[in-house]
Amino acid sequence: MILFLSVCVKSLIELGRRYEWPKGQVCPHCGGRLWGHGFVSGWFDGCPQAVWLPRYRCSICRKVVGVRPAGYWSRFQASIADIRESLAHRLKCRRWPSGRSPSRQRHWLNGLKKQIQVRFGMGWEGDLLEAFDELCKAGVRAASRAV
Ligand SMILES: [Zn+2]
Structure with missing residues (x-):
């Protein structure tokens, strides 16, 4: 399950690992509170380098929830x-x-x-x-x- 955030790919590039984690995110599986859980790299068309994508972990069900920039499907590099x-x-x-x-x-x-x-x-x-x-x-x- 992928959680979508309204973050443009360009700001993800600029922020990198300095991403400002929005507070109050809830788990799409169980509604539990989400905590920052590091980053994974992702590639997108038009970006010369990999983009750091934040991940969350649910405090209740322990599932990891990924983040994609707005306007992109998971597993697609093109918008x-x-x-x-x-x-x-x-x-x-x-x-x-x-x-x-x-x-x-x-x-x-x-x-x-x-x-x-x-x-x-x-x-x-x-x-x-x-x-x-x-x-x-x-x-x-x-x-x-x-x-
Ligand atoms: Zn959960």
């Missing part, structure tokens, strides 16, 4: 906005935008098709970007192949 932009370009222009590997972008499109299949059924034939937005609103990682 949700960049993924959507890439998919929109592909669907409109029938080719991938330059600057990112086509295979990576194809992975996102295949992930979206998989999520649509799972959430809306095999016979679904709507607009892919509308489905992307709807899945995002529902809290689904719309470009992920993981179900």
Whole structure:
């Protein structure tokens, strides 16, 4: 389970391990109080170096809760906005935008098709970007192949 904080990736880079831990964070699993539990490194598109991501540990259930910058899904280095932009370009222009590997972008499109299949059924034939937005609103990682 990942706890999302509204911290932009740039401020995470600037702060590094000097991250100011917000007080009063509660565990998404049990509602227990969270305590700072160190950092893990993460990589994001456009950042030349690894970013230190804070972690918490729950005082009651002892689970570790990670933090991601706002606008990023767990296990994705590209922002949700960049993924959507890439998919929109592909669907409109029938080719991938330059600057990112086509295979990576194809992975996102295949992930979206998989999520649509799972959430809306095999016979679904709507607009892919509308489905992307709807899945995002529902809290689904719309470009992920993981179900
Ligand atoms: Zn807990």
